[in-house]
Amino acid sequence: MRFAIKTRPEHTTWERIRDVWIAADDFEIFESAWNWDHFYPLSGDPAGSNLEAWSMLAALAQATRRIRIGCQVSGMIYRHPALLANIAASVDIISAGRLELGVGAGWNQQECDAYGIELPPLKERFDRFDEGVQAIIGLLTQEQTTFQGQYVKLTEAFCEPKPVQRPHPPIVIGGKGPNRTLRAVAKWAQQWNAITESPEQWRELKEVLVTRCAEVGRDPAEITCSVNVRIDPAEPLERAAETAAAYGNAGVDLIVMNLPLDAGPEVLEPLAKVLA
Template sequence: MGTAFGIMTAQQQVSYEDILRVWTEADAVPEIQHAWVFDHFMPIGGDPAGPILEGWTLLSALAARTRRLRLGVLVTSNRFRPPALLAKIATTVDQVSGGRLDFGIGAGSRPSHPLARREYDAHGLPYHDAAHAVAGLAEACAVIRRLWTEEEPFDFDGAHVRLAGAYGNPKPVQRPHPPIMIGGRSSATLRVVAEHADLWNMPGGGIEDIAAAISRSKLLDRYCTEIGRDPAAITRSIYLPVSYERPGETRAAVVEAEGAGFGHIVLGLADPYPDGVVKWVAEEIIGAR
């Protein structure tokens, strides 16, 4: 099976109409199989006070306006929404899309990123350390899967998640549940990936990150083997930004990633989006490699 290519439109410094134009085009370009938004409440690029749309609300709107693309949030911060609420939101998007959701989730932003760090104080959200965030991610994945699959109410008494009488109805369209993509590169997060993920996304920045991606992928293989899971059961995904001025560099990064075993590639589109940008990506990046 060949590489599955997708696009990402980070919904900062742009309007809903801008993003809808790109996604409508992508829905008609067969080389593009999936599309993503990100999960931030305040811009992390460009004007810090510029416009930004909430990811899951936007995703549901885009799900209603597309017919073919698989779609998701790359990736949801588990720090932003309680897991049971997130399970309900994701189920709603899977229902709206007719079963096209890829469920992306991660531990949340790094404390070293000041523009991301400010989101928590600005929205009254607690900001926990990395160990707390990763442990909470593992519990969230367990709870969300149970809400999607179990037919009876259940209680959950974890260190980070506590539920009483939890139950999900309706269930997602996809059975047993939407594919779970976990994003991140830390060793602790990769252990959660080995346990819970169908796809793993390596946050990337270009061809210079491929070596790190290969190293992390090998570590994930080891963690899977330790718990008796086939490493091949987890699809390897990577985010690569698109250069409109230097498409050859992006093509080189794509070829390098494919050669390293990454069969799911998310091509990040910088704003403002040129007219016909998706067709250009299909021809100049995907088709010309």
């Protein structure tokens, strides 16, 4: 069982998040650090501050040296897949090959309505997501990419320079839909991230993933399984560590510890100790 941290870029400052990630870089127990891809806060006042995901990752890549970095997860509806591929390649280069490329179909109706971003019906959204993932992989791995999907069309497209990691940064797909999401995980992901209510619910989903892998001829052992565990600032850290241990016993590979809102670097040392 391995560990990561996640910082919520809402109602906080760039300096606060930067200092947490720099501090986490010094604790070997944390293998990766994550943010999220939203434009509005998900709690409290929607007019509050919320830092943009990918520009943060580029800066955090420069501020850190060891820890792997990623967005959990980047909404495919927010950026054309070709744009996201170019951004990801650049961030992987800036980080010297430490990027985890997290992607999801997208879901936030409030943000889409406010910004005039189309949020298609669920089936179309996942059709677009499937095409987008394939287009991104093509751009990151092929000298030129031609892709003629229903929604994504590339014609002899370049994406240069290529990322440091080959064939491409690990694809992390987030979600728990048993049909479309877990089928996409089985086809293309190197990591599957889920937010579940309990280890029992996670086990049920993992069984579905194993079935989806069998359907496409994929070894499920090739896919890192990660879950998020939220730290409640009103409870002792030991409570979150117990939850993490329960997921580890269920078979989860990577536990992402969601730090309390506006947490500072001082939370990391006690957290590292209880997890160890």
